[in-house]
Amino acid sequence: MKITQIAGFLGCGKTTLLLRLSKKLSDGGKRKVALIVNEIGEIPVDGKIIEESGLRVKDIGGGCICCEIASTFAKTIYNLYKDFHPEHILVEPTGVAVPHQVKLAARMSGRDAKISIGPAVVLFDATRPAELLDMDMLGQLVTSQVKDADVLAISKVDIVSEDQVQEAIERVRQYNPTAEIIQLSSFKEWGVDRIIEIILDWKE
Amino acid sequence: MADQQDQEKGCYTEHGVSGYGVAVKLTRPEAMNDQAIKKMAEAMMLAIAQKCMDRGARTIGHIKSHIRTEAGTLKADTIGLPHGAYSSGSLEYPVKDLYLAVNSIISGIVENEVKGATLEGIHEVAEGQGFTVAKEKEHAYFDQFDFTTSKQEYVRQLEEMLKE
Numbered sequence: 132m133k134i135t136q137i138a139g140f141l142g143c144g145k146t147t148l149l150l151r152l153s154k155k156l157s158d159g160g161k162r163k164v165a166l167i168v169n170e171i172g173e174i175p176v177d178g179k180i181i182e183e184s185g186l187r188v189k190d191i192g193g194g195c196i197c198c199e200i201a202s203t204f205a206k207t208i209y210n211l212y213k214d215f216h217p218e219h220i221l222v223e224p225t226g227v228a229v230p231h232q233v234k235l236a237a238r239m240s241g242r243d244a245k246i247s248i249g250p251a252v253v254l255f256d257a258t259r260p261a262e263l264l265d266m267d268m269l270g271q272l273v274t275s276q277v278k279d280a281d282v283l284a285i286s287k288v289d290i291v292s293e294d295q296v297q298e299a300i301e302r303v304r305q306y307n308p309t310a311e312i313i314q315l316s317s318f319k320e321w322g323v324d325r326i327i328e329i330i331l332d333w334k335e
Numbered sequence: 336m337a338d339q340q341d342q343e344k345g346c347y348t349e350h351g352v353s354g355y356g357v358a359v360k361l362t363r364p365e366a367m368n369d370q371a372i373k374k375m376a377e378a379m380m381l382a383i384a385q386k387c388m389d390r391g392a393r394t395i396g397h398i399k400s401h402i403r404t405e406a407g408t409l410k411a412d413t414i415g416l417p418h419g420a421y422s423s424g425s426l427e428y429p430v431k432d433l434y435l436a437v438n439s440i441i442s443g444i445v446e447n448e449v450k451g452a453t454l455e456g457i458h459e460v461a462e463g464q465g466f467t468v469a470k471e472k473e474h475a476y477f478d479q480f481d482f483t484t485s486k487q488e489y490v491r492q493l494e495e496m497l498k499e
Contacts, residue, residue, distance in 0.1 A: 141396030141440050170438060193495030198346040220499075226396055226440065227347035258418065266393055269442045272350040 132212055134220045134237045135249030135330050140263055140273050141226030143256040144286040147317040148326075149223050155327050156219055165189070165217040167207055169196045169225050195225050197232035205239035212244035219249075219330070227272060230279035250333045253280035254315065254324055257291045257299040264302055277303045280310045282329055289316035352396060353446040355453050356438045360470040360497055361461050366429035369409060375464050376400055376411035376435075377420035383439055383456030384416050390452055393443030398453075403434040405490050433466070434493045470497040 137145050137152070149166060157164045166188040189207050196204035211217060224233045230251035240246060253276050256263065263273045277283065285299045300312055311329070315322035347354075367375075380398045387395060395415035402409040402424075409424035439453045450473075458468055 143420075170356075195347055224345070227350065227352045229346060230344065256414075259414070262394055262415075266442070268349070268351045269394060272347070272352070323489075 132220060133247045133249045133330070133333070134208065134222060135252065135333075136222040136224055136230060136233050136237075137252050137254070138224050138230045138233065138276055138280075139226065139254030139284075139286070140276065143191060143226070143254040144315075144317055145223050145254055146241060148220055148252075148254065148284070148315065148323070151317050151323050152326060152330075153221055155323060156221070156330065157313070162216065162219060163217040164219045164221060165211045165215055167191060167196075167204070167211075167222045167227070169200075169204070170176065176282060178259060189280065195228050196222075196236055197228040197230075201232075201236035204233075204236045204292065206247065208237060208240035209244050212240070212246070218264060221228070227273050227274075247335050249330055250281035251279055252282045252284055252329075253277060253310075254284045254286040255299060255303050257285050257287050257296055260295075260299045260302045274306050277306045280307055281333075282313060282326065283307060283310045284313045284322060284326065285313040286315045286317070288314045288321065289319045297298065350442070351375050351393070352440060352442050353444060353449045353464050354396075354438070354440045355446055355449040356436065356473070357450075357453060357457070357499045358434070358436045358472050358497060360459060360493075361433040361435055361466040362465070363431055363466045365465065366431045367464070368429040369407070369424070369426035371464075372402065372426070372433065372496040373409055373411060373422035373424070374431075375460060376402060376409060377413075377422050379437075379456055379460040380413040380420040381416060382460050383437070383453050384413050386452035386456050387439070387441045387444060388416065389447060390444050390448045392441045392448075394441075396440035396442055398439045398441075400438075401436045403436075403493060404432065406430050406492065432490070434497070472497050 137149050139145055152165050153166055169191045191203055194200040234248055264270050283303050285296060286334055288296050313322040313325050383398050386397050397412060397414050399412040406426040406428050411420055411422035413420040437453055439449050441449045
């Protein structure tokens, strides 16, 4: 059971990508895929939206799975392993979660469930690089997310210019020189197949 | 399985991020169609964003809404004033009652300020369109619905969620 997180700051398009990935990854039901969605605002709006698309999803509300409710996250993974036996779990952490802490929290479930940790796919919003990186405290958070990425997906590339895409790539490259960078548009399905390939091929 | 003591505060609080969520029932004497409701929801998202910025927010993480009705579901969101608001979904017919959940995640102001901005934005925009905020509940979950049930039962479930 491979656990892959789709991380990135609020509003960067995680839920939209999750919808695309889960449908493609399940490949018409050939693979069992479960989703875990976490929100900190106490109202799990994203989970409801995904459910209405006909997918099975576990909502975790009331806190952040990378810290406040890490044990709840681990228990949710274990329960999915026990009851549903998915081959893949796609996790959408809150937009303020730190990917390496999400990985640590997921590993807690490895005491009781046979798991492997997939890549941390971190989305970076091409429409607002300066807004995200140049703020004092917020910039530190977004920088941490970028540094933790195994795959960096520059999102919403269909609605910005090529220069803006390059600016976003240059900005994130400064913080993470090794992650594969993908230009992503979930609406146009650009980059989605490459992310699927990476998830399927990923070895810890 | 082994348990672990959770921390009291989320990591996000260290970065000045606060979240607030609320569920409300909006009602008006005349039914409204989906295009008008979506326009109102977009205006609501932007009004909440503006009020957060007026209170000293540095940036909008996201403000998302989910509107359930007996005739279908709509949603609207924004990631900040310069980015505008976006809405989607459709209704089978115009409705008088809306069950609205709003989730605001904001950087730079405390939760109580996010709460104030969110509630003011909801009331101001909804009341401007002739809606009354009939019920309001913090930290409620529009959860565990049976989508295959009758419309009457669907509405009963929504009402149940908003009970104190």
